[in-house]
Amino acid sequence: MIEIVYKIGMVPVIAVLGIVLGLLYNGIDRKLAARMQSRVGPPIIQPFIDIKKLLMKESIVPRHAIKWLFNLMPVLALSASLLTLLYIPFCGIGPAFEGYGDLVLVLYLLVLPPLAITLGAFASGSHYATIGAQREMVTMISYELPLAIAIVSVAWLLSMANPSLPVFSLSVISNNPIWNFTTPLSFLGLLIIFIALLLVIPGELGKTPFDVAEAETEIAEGVFAEYSGRNLALFYLANAVRTIAIASLIIAIFLPWNLSTFFNFSYLSLLFDALFFLIKLFVIIFISSVFIRVIVPRLRITQVVSTYWFYTTLIALLGMLLIWIGCCLKG
Amino acid sequence: MKKIADTGNEQNSFTFCVGPVHPALKEPLQFTFKIEGERVKKVDFMLSHVHRGIEWMGTRRNPIQIIYLAERICGICNISHPFAFCRAVESVAGIEVPPRAEYIRTINAELERIHSHLLWAGIAAHELGFDSVLHYILKARERVLDIIEYITGNRITKGIMMIGGVRRDISKKQYRKIIEAMEYYKKQVKKISDILLKDHVVKARTINTGILSKADAIKLCAVGPTARASGVKRDVRQDEPYAAYKYLDVEAITPATIGKETRGDVYDRTLVRLAEIRQSVNIIVECLKSMPEGKIAYEDKIPKLLAELKSVEGEGIGRHEAPRGEVLHYIKLIGNETLFSWKVRAPTYANLLSWVPMLLGAQIADIPIIAASTDPCLSCTNRAVITKHGKHVVIDHEALHELSVKKTLALRKVKHD
Incomplete structure (x- = not known):
């Protein structure tokens, strides 16, 4: 009973934390990118201001749109993003819905927001949005393959070391840092997989160079072309929360350490763990979102597919191979 | 001002407009594309949204x-x-x-x-x-x-x-x-x-x-x-x-x-x-x-x-x-x-038609960079759209020739007077 109350109680906490952190990191992201482009950039709280403005504005539904689908999809995107966060270790504490869903569920939940965006775009009846939606689908198909390879390799490495554990459970993964079970060869393989996953994040989040679905100069924000007001704000929030969710997932798998395991902070340990988590979050977002975005131009959709299907998949497969050889040599 | 080049079949294609107001364009210009998948099959464009006389x-x-x-x-x-x-x-x-x-x-x-x-x-x-x-x-x-x-x-x-x-x-x-x-x-x-x-x-x-x-x-x-x-x-x-x-x-x-x-x-x-x-x-x-x-x-x-x-x-x-x-x-x-x-002939006017061979067969993603690659300057170029009774009339070659003949005759008359 207490457990259920705790779980239900955690939902609003995680939701608010996810949204606030998501917007805050979005602001930091924008400011840093601006400074790296020798611009002044917006203030860090700009995303909050944007959301406030968007919530006050009218939500326009195009005449040719399928109204219910068009209005439903932003809600679905945000709720799916928030739900993802509940299954991932967050801010130094274990997943709120621990034991009710594992990594495979998280992977499915991560697909939901882009799917909602795609459906919403198709429902809007605009050509720009349709092209954007087609591109979003193709991008999604492209990055899922390296992502799946990476996740399977990690789980497999873990299962080789601990055959008895439920290796897809995220709390198990984050409690047993996978780096501990590696030989030099599989360490290298894991590192390569880590890099491949960092390359997948900008695609998942629709950031340059993989922002083909939004491509401002080509198809005028594509999938979001017809969205405005509250609906756009919801998508904006969903994207911010999803950024946090994906980065937290990467942290849970590859950088699961907590400060409290190394030092004794007694009752302050939760605070220090949370702070340390925020730093890790910043590092992941900085590398995969800000840094890559600033140094490369946007790719064509065909180049996105070849980047993911050939190069990133090859990298991931190489990592998998190294892990396999490493494990075989050890075993 | 109008050029249509057709190579695609009609069935799988759809019409895609860029402009007159679009983030990629710094000045008004309207492209109409026939697109198949992501490929451009047909290009048409229209100018003169900012004719200033x-x-x-x-x-x-x-x-x-x-x-x-x-x-x-x-x-x-x-x-x-x-x-x-x-x-x-x-x-x-x-x-x-x-x-x-x-x-x-x-x-x-x-x-x-x-x-x-x-x-x-x-x-x-x-x-x-x-x-x-x-x-x-x-x-x-x-x-x-x-x-x-x-x-x-x-x-x-x-x-x-x-x-x-x-x-x-x-x-x-x-x-x-x-x-x-x-x-x-x-x-x-x-x-x-x-x-x-x-x-x-x-x-x-x-x-x-x-x-x-x-x-x-x-x-x-x-x-x-x-x-x-x-x-x-x-x-x-x-x-x-x-x-x-x-x-x-x-x-x-x-x-x-x-x-x-x-x-x-x-x-x-x-x-x-x-x-x-x-x-x-x-x-x-x-x-x-x-x-x-x-x-x-x-x-x-x-x-x-x-x-x-x-x-x-x-x-x-x-x-x-x-x-x-x-x-x-x-x-x-x-x-x-x-x-x-x-009479002013700005360079962009001479470069407009080269868009057609450039854009045919291109991907949607390449449209902005190709359009920009000739460095178009449209306010110099806009000239010949006539709006009469709230309706746009594009003057084609024959009509233009007819108008020119009329104008020349009128000018000759002025000179001889």
Whole structure:
């Protein structure tokens, strides 16, 4: 009973934390990118201001749109993003819905927001949005393959070391840092997989160079072309929360350490763990979102597919191979 | 203004419009594409959303007032248009420009080329989604605008051209600052070249994108960097040297002259423009070195100049190599205070049709960069849409010919009266 109350109680906490952190990191992201482009950039709280403005504005539904689908999809995107966060270790504490869903569920939940965006775009009846939606689908198909390879390799490495554990459970993964079970060869393989996953994040989040679905100069924000007001704000929030969710997932798998395991902070340990988590979050977002975005131009959709299907998949497969050889040599 | 090229079947395609208002376009222009998947199968475009009737306004003003108007044809080419116009008037009136003025005109024209090409490079990077480079280049461009302000007193519309010369001298004291800025640009262009010509992702987006073959470039009368990037060695400064270019050795830059292979794609257009910035820097330094002393205008007193122009009769053409290509001004004076006729052919007008072979078969993702690669300047170009009773009427070839015949007959009548 207490457990259920705790779980239900955690939902609003995680939701608010996810949204606030998501917007805050979005602001930091924008400011840093601006400074790296020798611009002044917006203030860090700009995303909050944007959301406030968007919530006050009218939500326009195009005449040719399928109204219910068009209005439903932003809600679905945000709720799916928030739900993802509940299954991932967050801010130094274990997943709120621990034991009710594992990594495979998280992977499915991560697909939901882009799917909602795609459906919403198709429902809007605009050509720009349709092209954007087609591109979003193709991008999604492209990055899922390296992502799946990476996740399977990690789980497999873990299962080789601990055959008895439920290796897809995220709390198990984050409690047993996978780096501990590696030989030099599989360490290298894991590192390569880590890099491949960092390359997948900008695609998942629709950031340059993989922002083909939004491509401002080509198809005028594509999938979001017809969205405005509250609906756009919801998508904006969903994207911010999803950024946090994906980065937290990467942290849970590859950088699961907590400060409290190394030092004794007694009752302050939760605070220090949370702070340390925020730093890790910043590092992941900085590398995969800000840094890559600033140094490369946007790719064509065909180049996105070849980047993911050939190069990133090859990298991931190489990592998998190294892990396999490493494990075989050890075993 | 209208060109349709059809290669696709109708079934799987859909119509896709870009413009008249679109984030990729800085000025109004409407593209209508037939798209199959992501491929362009059919291109059609339409202009003239911002027709301002400048030529008409010009025929109600005297030549010196027109200089002011000509500067405002285009925000970027505001030396090129008055330059071509002044040359046209000078050729009719037989006015000889003092050598020093010719040098100052050349320096200003080349400064304009530098800032225009830098702006283009920035916009091109933005169209590729490479905003870091946009901001970097626009920051680098500030320096040339400062120099323009230092020489002419204005950043954008310079107000320096005058019939028979220029309105402001460049003093000896100012040379040093200009030369320093030119040194700065030599370094900057190298850096920008490193980004735009050597970066792998940029290369993946620009090489073999929007190819314009040499034959097409000649057939469609492309001008400026668009033609030169396809290997057509055409440059007014080289073919018909004027102003200070006749004292200098200017060679049209094609990819072949810088030892590169000619493909006629977006990459080559970038290459040619960046090489032209280097060329402009050298021309300016050369000009400052060899600039003679002397008068800067044929006639200082404007009323006297106007009185002289009042009695001139005849037709004249002024050509100038603007950053985007050859700009051509035609004027006719009939011994009146005002101009009888004024015709402007901006370079973009000549480059419009080359969009069609470039865009056919391209991906949607390449549309912005291909459209931008000719450096279109549409406010110079807009001319012929008639709106009658709230309805747009596009004039086709036959109708235009009919109208021209009517107009010519009317003009003949006026002359004989």
